[in-house]
Amino acid sequence: MIPPIANRFVAGESPAQALDHVRRLNGRNVTAIVNLLGEHYEDRPPVRSDAAAYRALAGDIARSNLEACISVKPSQLGLDLGEDVFRETLADVVGTAVDHDVFVWIDMEDHTTTDATLDAFEALAREYGDDDQYRVGVCVQANLRRTRDDVERLADVPGKVRFVKGAYDEPAAVAYQQSARVDREYKALLEYAFERYDGGIGVGSHDQAMIDHAIELHDEYGTDFEMQMLMGVRETTQFDLAESYPVSQYVPYGDRWKSYFYRRMTERNENIRFALRAIVGR
Numbered sequence: 001m002i003p004p005i006a007n008r009f010v011a012g013e014s015p016a017q018a019l020d021h022v023r024r025l026n027g028r029n030v031t032a033i034v035n036l037l038g039e040h041y042e043d044r045p046p047v048r049s050d051a052a053a054y055r056a057l058a059g060d061i062a063r064s065n066l067e068a069c070i071s072v073k074p075s076q077l078g079l080d081l082g083e084d085v086f087r088e089t090l091a092d093v094v095g096t097a098v099d100h101d102v103f104v105w106i107d108m109e110d111h112t113t114t115d116a117t118l119d120a121f122e123a124l125a126r127e128y129g130d131d132d133q134y135r136v137g138v139c140v141q142a143n144l145r146r147t148r149d150d151v152e153r154l155a156d157v158p159g160k161v162r163f164v165k166g167a168y169d170e171p172a173a174v175a176y177q178q179s180a181r182v183d184r185e186y187k188a189l190l191e192y193a194f195e196r197y198d199g200g201i202g203v204g205s206h207d208q209a210m211i212d213h214a215i216e217l218h219d220e221y222g223t224d225f226e227m228q229m230l231m232g233v234r235e236t237t238q239f240d241l242a243e244s245y246p247v248s249q250y251v252p253y254g255d256r257w258k259s260y261f262y263r264r265m266t267e268r269n270e271n272i273r274f275a276l277r278a279i280v281g282r
C-alpha cells in the first residue's frame with residue numbers, strides 16, 4: 001500500500017490503479033506515459049516478469065481505449081545482463097505493443113548505456129515505423145556532450161525523441177556540469193530538432209524557460225511536439241498547457257515505488273516541505 005505522501009508521484013501499485021489515474025488525466029485532456037517502476041536487474045526473472053507486465057499493460061491500454069503509451073528502462077529489460085538480452089526483451093515488448101497499437105518510449109539511463117539504447121531504438125524504429133506513423137521513441141539528455149551528434153543521427157530515424165536535461169550524475173569528461181550550460185544546450189538541441197525534425201518531439205521539462213522556448217520554436221517552424229512532465233510536478237501548469245498544446249504526463253506505478261519516491265523527495269526542497277506538511281498534517 002502506497003502511503004498518502006507518495007501518492008503524489010506514484011499512481012499505485014497495480015496496473016488498474018495506474019489506468020484509473022490515466023482515465024482522470026484523459027478527462028483533463030492530458031495523455032499518459034505509463035512506466036512500471038524497476039531498474040538494474042541482475043538476473044533474468046525480474047526482467048521476464050516486467051517484460052510480461054508491459055505486454056499485458058499494452059493490451060490493457062488498447063482494450064480500455066485510453067490515451068496512453070508506455071515507457072521502459074533499458075536496465076529493467078536486461079541491459080545489465082548484456083546487450084543481446086536487452087534487445088531481445090525490448091523487441092518482444094515493442095512487437096506486442098505494435099500489435100495493440102500502443103506507442104513505446106525508451107528512457108535513457110547513464111552515459112555508459114547511451115550507445116546500446118540508441119542502437120536498439122534505431123533498429124526497432126526502422127523495423128516498425130515509417131514517415132506516417134512512429135511506433136517507438138527514445139530519450140536524449142542535454143547534459144551529455146555527445147548529444148548534439150546523437151540528435152543529428154536521429155534526424156532521419158522514423159521515431160520520436162524526448163529531450164530532457166539529464167537526471168544522472170555524470171563525469172565532467174562526458175557531461176556539462178553547470179546548469180546554465182545544460183540549459184543553453186537544451187535550447188540549442190530544441191532549435192535543431194524543431195528546424196530539422198518532421199515532428200515527434202517530446203519536450204520533457206518542468207522548466208518554464210524551456211517550455212516557453214519550445215512554444216516559440218513551434219510558432220516559428222510549425223513542427224509537432226508534446227510537452228511531457230512527471231506526475232506530481234507542476235500539475236496545474238500541465239492542465240493549463242493542455243488547453244493549447246498536447247501534454248503527456250509520465251505516470252510511474254508498481255511495488256518498487258520507494259526508491260523513485262525518495263529520489264523525487266531529495267531532488268527538490270519544495271517536495272520535502274510538501275512531504276513534511278503531509279506528515280504533520282498542516
Ligand code: FAD
Nearest residue numbers: 107108139164165166167204205206207228229230250268
Ligand atoms: P530543472 O531545471 O531541474 O527544474 C526547473 C523547475 O522545474 C524547478 O525550478 C522546479 O520548479 C521544477 N521542478 C523540476 N523538477 C522538479 C521536481 N522533481 N519536483 C518539483 N519541481 C520540480 N532523465 C533522464 O536522464 N532520462 C530519462 O529517460 C528521463 N525521462 C524523463 C521523462 C519526463 C517526462 C520528464 C519530465 C523528465 C525525465 N527525465 C529523464 C528527467 C530530466 O532529465 C530532469 O532530471 C528533470 O526533468 C528535471 O529537469 P527540468 O528540465 O524539469 O528542469
